[in-house]
Amino acid sequence: MAEILVFCEKDDVAFELVSKGKEFKSALGMSLAAALLGQGAGGKADEYFAYGADKVYVSEDAALTSFTAEAYAEALYQIAQKGGAEVLLLGSTKRGKELAPRVAQKLGAGCITDANGVRVEDGQLVADRYAFGGNTVATGAIKTPQKVIAVMPKTFELGTKEAKKGEVIDAALSLKAPRTRIVERRAKVGEAVNLEEAEAIVCIGRGLEKKEDLRIVEELARVLGAEVGCTKSLSTDWGWLSEDRLVGLSGKKVSPRLCVSVGISGQIQYTVGIRGARITVAINKDENAPIFALSDYGIVGNLYEVLPRLTEKLKSL
Amino acid sequence: MNIIVCMKQVPDLQQIRIKERKPVLEGVPLIFGDMDKNALEEAVRIKEKMGTGKITVLALGLAKLKDTVKEALAIGADEAVLLTDPAFAGSDSMATARALARAVQKIGGYDLILCGEGSTDNYSGQVGPRLAEILDLPQITYVRELEVADGKVKAVRNMEESFEVVEADLPAVVTVAAEINTPRLASLKQILQAARKPVQTWTPADLGLTGDEVGVKGTAVEVLSNLAPEMARKQIIFKGELDEVIGNLVDALTKEGVLGR
Numbered sequence: 001m002a003e004i005l006v007f008c009e010k011d012d013v014a015f016e017l018v019s020k021g022k023e024f025k026s027a028l029g030m031s032l033a034a035a036l037l038g039q040g041a042g043g044k045a046d047e048y049f050a051y052g053a054d055k056v057y058v059s060e061d062a063a064l065t066s067f068t069a070e071a072y073a074e075a076l077y078q079i080a081q082k083g084g085a086e087v088l089l090l091g092s093t094k095r096g097k098e099l100a101p102r103v104a105q106k107l108g109a110g111c112i113t114d115a116n117g118v119r120v121e122d123g124q125l126v127a128d129r130y131a132f133g134g135n136t137v138a139t140g141a142i143k144t145p146q147k148v149i150a151v152m153p154k155t156f157e158l159g160t161k162e163a164k165k166g167e168v169i170d171a172a173l174s175l176k177a178p179r180t181r182i183v184e185r186r187a188k189v190g191e192a193v194n195l196e197e198a199e200a201i202v203c204i205g206r207g208l209e210k211k212e213d214l215r216i217v218e219e220l221a222r223v224l225g226a227e228v229g230c231t232k233s234l235s236t237d238w239g240w241l242s243e244d245r246l247v248g249l250s251g252k253k254v255s256p257r258l259c260v261s262v263g264i265s266g267q268i269q270y271t272v273g274i275r276g277a278r279i280t281v282a283i284n285k286d287e288n289a290p291i292f293a294l295s296d297y298g299i300v301g302n303l304y305e306v307l308p309r310l311t312e313k314l315k316s317l
Numbered sequence: 318m319n320i321i322v323c324m325k326q327v328p329d330l331q332q333i334r335i336k337e338r339k340p341v342l343e344g345v346p347l348i349f350g351d352m353d354k355n356a357l358e359e360a361v362r363i364k365e366k367m368g369t370g371k372i373t374v375l376a377l378g379l380a381k382l383k384d385t386v387k388e389a390l391a392i393g394a395d396e397a398v399l400l401t402d403p404a405f406a407g408s409d410s411m412a413t414a415r416a417l418a419r420a421v422q423k424i425g426g427y428d429l430i431l432c433g434e435g436s437t438d439n440y441s442g443q444v445g446p447r448l449a450e451i452l453d454l455p456q457i458t459y460v461r462e463l464e465v466a467d468g469k470v471k472a473v474r475n476m477e478e479s480f481e482v483v484e485a486d487l488p489a490v491v492t493v494a495a496e497i498n499t500p501r502l503a504s505l506k507q508i509l510q511a512a513r514k515p516v517q518t519w520t521p522a523d524l525g526l527t528g529d530e531v532g533v534k535g536t537a538v539e540v541l542s543n544l545a546p547e548m549a550r551k552q553i554i555f556k557g558e559l560d561e562v563i564g565n566l567v568d569a570l571t572k573e574g575v576l577g578r
Contacts, residue, residue, distance in 0.1 A: 020345050069446060069456055094477050098458040101410065101443035104451035110411060110537025131439050132340050133330035138439075138543040143536070144449050161428050179455040180489075183471070185483040200575070224576070236475065238498045249440070258575040267330065269440070279575045280564065281552060287554075295336075295452070296551040297512055306559065313563050 003083045004028070006053070008091030010153070011044060012051050015029065015051045017151060019091045019159030022052040027120040027297045030086065033057060035079050035171070037072060045168050051159055055167035057083065068178035073102035073246045078173050080146065081106060087125060089118075092150035094250075100150035109141035113150040115250070116272070123136070134268020135290065151222055154253060163170055175251040193227055193244045196312050200226035200258040201277075203247050205270065206233045207263015207265045207303050208285065216307045217262060223314040229254065248273035263303045266291030283307070318372035318465065320360040320429045322394065323417055323448070324353040325376035326385050327438040330411035338544040344440045344468050347381050347388065355493050358500040360394035364467050367574055371395050373427075377405050378415055383516065391503030398424060402520045412535035414447035419524035421426050422453060428490055429470065434459050434492040442492075449490035457483055470474025 004021050017036055022160035025032045034053045037045055041056045049056070057079045063071045078101070088103065090096045092114045104111035117128035124141055127149050131138035142149070143304060164312070195201060202221040208214065221228045230247060235246040247254055248270040255276030262283045264270055271294050274280060282295035285302050292298045299306055328345040335341070349357075357374065364370040374389045376382055377400040386397045400416055403520050408416065423429060430452075435442040442458070449456035461480070462473035470489050474481040475496070503511070521531045529536060553569070555562040 016560070033506060045398065069458070070449075071451070073446075086530050097442050098456065101414075101446040102456065104443075104449045104548060105411075105414070105447040110409070111443060112538060113443060126541060129439075129441075132328070132333055133336060133438055133440075135330070135340055136332050136338075136543050137546050139541045140538045141541055142538050180457055180483045180485045182481060183485050186473075186480040188479055197429075201498060234322070237492070258570065258573075265331070279570070279573050293552060294550055296553065296573075297566055298552070298554040299566060300554060301562070303543065307565070308561060309562050310566070312566055313359065317567070317571075317576070 002030045002086040003032050003033050004030050004087045004089060005035060005076070005080055005083065005085035006089045008093065009095050010091060010093055011047070013091035013093060014152045015047070015063055016153070016156040016158050017091065018048060018053050020156035021089060022159065024087070024120060028087070028123070028125070031055070031073065031103050033083055033085070035076055037064055037075055038067070042168070044199060048123070049164050049166035051162035054168055055169055056169040057169050059171040061173050063175035063177055064107050066182050068180050068182075069098045069102050070180060071178040072099050074175055075171070075173050076103045077106040082171070083313050086146055086154070087258055088148045089260070090145070090150045091146065092152045096150050100148050104292055105150040106202070107146045107148070108144060109146040109148050110141065110144045111150070112140055115151045118155070119149060119256070125277050127262040130268045130272065134271055141175045145280050178210070184253070184293070188243060193242075195229050195245065195247065195252045198227040198254065198256050200224050201229045201247070201256045202226045202252055202260045202262060203229040203264060203270075204234060204262050205231040205264030206211070208234065213304075214240065216304070220260070220307050220311045223311055224260070226258070226260070227278040231264055259294070262307065264291055265289045266294055318363065318364065318367050318429065319373070319374045319427050320370060320420055320431060321375050321424060321427050322353070322357045322360045323432045324357065324376045324389060325433075326375055326376060326382050327436055329466045330437060335545040336435065336547070340543070341546070347379065347385055348435050349385060350437040350484040352437070352493060352495055352501040353575065355495055355497050356431040356433050357389055357392060358498045359463055360492055363429075363463070364393065367465070369489060373398060373424055374491045375417060375424070376400070377416055378409060379406065382546060385477065386516065387508065387511050388503060390514045390516075391507040392501060394514070397516045399516060399518045400453055401518055404521050404528060407533035407536065408444035408531060409536040409538050410441055410447060412531055414444050414451060415535060416521070416524060416526060416531055417444065417449055418451040419526060421448070423519070423524060423542060429487060430454070430490045432490065432492045434494050443533065445490055445492040455485040455489045456492070457485060457489060460491050460493045461496045462495070463497065511568065
């Protein structure tokens with residue numbers, strides 16, 4: 001029987017994929033397998049079965065001790081060939097996203113990364129992803145016999161665990177040592193902030209002219225009882241705010257009651273992060289900025305004029 | 318040190334408009350992707366530091382690529398190889414990687430292949446890893462610091478939980494993140510000089526590829542639809558005098574029950 005093979009180096013994301021995989025498995029008439037790779041991987045088998053995997057392939061090969069796309073792609077390739085996997089469901093984490101195209105290339109397979117919706121239509125899997133910088137959603141179907149889909153974390157809901165057993169298979173891989181050597185890992189230091197839990201967030205983007213001006217954003221956040229979030233430019237690129245505050249594709253996906261986007265044009269790299277917000281507000285000087293189409297309420301204006309007045313008004317309430 | 322920089326021609330996203338849920342691309346200028354420019358800048362810095370080497374820009378796209386590439390040549394690339402044959406049109410990641418890999422092999426003698434970690438339009442991130450696989454090279458993605466010396470590349474990668482420092486022997490495929498550098502702008506003198514730099518245009522046949530292996534026929538993913546998402550947001554824009562506008566916003570947010578703790 002053809003197989004759906006799930007893998008993500010983050011188990012919580014893999015469990016989401018397995019949970020949803022149960023639905024695909026019945027619709028496509030396939031079995032559901034997962035790959036468990038790296039040291040101590042075998043010990044996780046029962047949890048994968050509990051979420052719905054029929055079998056797991058386990059390898060604790062020394063080449064898999066640290067994640068490298070090269071070794072992990074080869075491992076998944078060998079497992080996919082051995083088990084006759086037709087569909088590989090991977091997590092579109094950073095590592096998953098560099099892994100998916102490499103394993104797809106080995107399989108001669110088409111691949112869709114950053115999928116934020118996957119379903120069975122007319123007996124085939126179709127996947128949605130943003131295109132044109134988030135202006136559109138492209139729905140695609142993979143034409144090759146084997147298909148690789150990397151799914152964004154939190155796209156699928158985690159299922160409930162059931163008492164279920166499955167088959168543990170020794171993947172018996174033949175792997176070479178990866179050619180990229182990991183020399184060191186440096187922890188990212190940032191202030192402790194949990195945007196995912198925040199009830200209100202004020203996000204700031206490139207409209208802010210200098211770091212010192214963050215003060216007016218923080219003042220608005222204070223009166224709203226909000227956390228400050230930001231786009232990639234202000235965190236990763238310029239280092240004005242820590243990456244804990246980064247909202248978007250490469251950062252946090254938030255779901256506050258209120259999200260105010262200030263000086264942010266509204267590229268997908270950001271907007272994908274605020275889709276879960278209940279009410280969205282945009283303040284931007286360019287009335288054509290795409291952010292307004294993604295907002296419930298908007299003010300077209302210079303943030304340096306709007307923010308202080310808005311803060312003052314809120315204080316007066 | 319011979320560096321090949323793969324660059325993608327993309328529509329200027331700031332200028333795309335949506336009409337009846339469809340993107341309107343007519344009249345939208347074609348530019349190089351942001352992170353592709355970072356990749357080029359990094360190549361130029363490596364060459365400057367080493368004092369020797371050759372930078373080849375490799376790009377697949379429409380005929381207008383001949384204009385787009387002038388900027389890259391002005392900034393510091395020594396030559397360009399363009400895949401602008403109409404047969405390449407409609408290539409997806411797989412077809413693009415296949416054509417680029419053949420072109421890389423034809424260029425030959427390379428030490429380092431640089432790409433952006435994703436394109437500005439689709440950010441699919443596939444071409445770098447696929448190239449690495451086809452060429453059987455190590456891949457180092459999400460790079461924010463890069464050092465090349467003694468036949469080796471050492472890179473700091475920006476991962477979710479940490480910065481990962483990795484090392485590999487050359488040749489290798491490296492994809493760069495936006496934070497690696499700030500791309501320079503070309504001077505007028507450089508733009509004029511760039512006109513004299515060699516630009517070659519290769520067809521599928523030059524790469525030993527058949528018509529079925531390139532363009533739409535060579536794709537692995539069929540796009541069923543590509544439309545702007547339905548707007549679920551209210552899109553109420555307050556207009557008028559600033560105090561009035563702010564009053565309107567605060568009233569609306571109060572009614573929504575999202576103010577106060």
